[in-house]
Amino acid sequence: MASAPDPHTGKCTAAAGLTVFAAVMMLIAGFLNLFRGIMAVLHNAVYLKTPDYAFKFSLGGWGWIHLFLGIAAIMIGVGLFRVSLWARILGVAVAAMLLLANFLSIPYYPLWSIVLMALCILVIWGLCTVRHEDG
Template sequence: MSSTFDPRSKGSQAAASGLTLFAAVMMLIAGFVDLFRGIMAIVHDDVFVTTPDYVFKFSLAGWGWIHLLLGVAALMVGVGLFKVSLWARILGVIIAALLLIVNFLSIPYYPLWSLVVIALCAFVIWGLCVVRHDDDLST
């Protein structure tokens, strides 16, 4: 039985734009979560756990600025992903990977929220990488 899969079919294009839309929404959520987390850390909120003798020890405000800047970057790239363009998908994977790494390193400070953002970023990376270049809808 021969395959009649056409990567440029309307169904394939709809799936590509649907996955990119999914990744855009997840990127916006991860961006907002990290933005709020950064603000909370900068103002020294009491929700953070103190971890003595942690290898990747920064001041709480230092982690806050890192999360704030990456959150803003994630929001900007998330908005750019609504165009379903290749440049936005590449930046989306890079920002999501950076968010994933930073949240992994800050697990001892806020464990549950870090794990939630790690999961969101993994879904973003999956959604952006599963779409092939042939399925790109931008011109």
């Protein structure tokens, strides 16, 4: 005779699944920002010239910002696989900073910025929909 499925087990599985999804998306966003930072620090020619942009930094300055945020995102993405509360909180914070950095650098590399903004929104969604008692 088959036993009835436990609804609580389904909640834990869904919570763990969303956290793993957010971890994978955080790792992808982290690596993409890391590569973007390296390209900017090396002054790659793929970036657009924006002479009258209000948030103008040097290309190297934007590169270092994306490089450091990418490294932080990779480290937190690895920590998210342990489904810990501190990693979820830091994950939301770093994803929000990545979202802001990519928004501010849209004029330099528009398509890449918009794709990374979408990934950051997915990370924030995945980490915020898991309730504390579910994880």
